[in-house]
Amino acid sequence: MEMQLFAYKCTKSICKDVICQLLVKEKHSQIFVIKLVLLLKFEDIIMLRLFRQIALWEAISTILLFFFAMPLKYFADIPEAVRIAGSIHGFLVVIFVIMLIVCTVEYKWSVMKALKYFVVSLIPVASFWVELDLKKEIAKNAKGVA
Numbered sequence: 001m002e003m004q005l006f007a008y009k010c011t012k013s014i015c016k017d018v019i020c021q022l023l024v025k026e027k028h029s030q031i032f033v034i035k036l037v038l039l040l041k042f043e044d045i046i047m048l049r050l051f052r053q054i055a056l057w058e059a060i061s062t063i064l065l066f067f068f069a070m071p072l073k074y075f076a077d078i079p080e081a082v083r084i085a086g087s088i089h090g091f092l093v094v095i096f097v098i099m100l101i102v103c104t105v106e107y108k109w110s111v112m113k114a115l116k117y118f119v120v121s122l123i124p125v126a127s128f129w130v131e132l133d134l135k136k137e138i139a140k141n142a143k144g145v146a
Contacts, residue, residue, distance in 0.1 A: 045138055045141045045142060047099075047102060047103055047106055047107075048103060048107070048134055048137060048138050048141065049138060050099065051096075051099040051100070051102075051103050051134060052131050052134035052135060052138065054092065054095050054096050054099050055096060055121075055127045055128075055130040055131040055134060056127070056128070056131045057092055058089070058092040058093060058095075058096045058121070058127045059125050059126075059127035059128045059131065061085065061088055061089040061092050062089060062124050062125050062127070063125060064085050064088075064089075065082070065085045065086060065089045066124065068081070068085070069081040069082045069084070069085035069086070070082060093121070096121055096127070097118070097121075100114060100117055100118060100121075101114075117130050117133075
């Protein structure tokens, strides 16, 4: 029964399937199987952790753009600051949206939750809220593993 549950959890990729087949054939100890299942479960929250980091960096880039680069452009006549900070911020916004789509599909989030995260991301510095919300979700998912 445990081996079937383990094999079911492994179906996310070909590599995991190969590991499962080897474990079933070799009949390794249950402790090893349990450790591997826990490792695969923790792997499930990697995308959430990455999305959380992107949300944090996107919010920080907004602060840098508004409070450092724009004053440098308008008060010190250094337009390159906005060009550089704006490019970095724009890149992070695109990555944020891509990660939002990936996490929505991967974790089967509701459309309303995804829409809420998207709308909040349009408000300057509000991505900090998304980061905090994701931190709670990661903690909740990690408790499900233990």
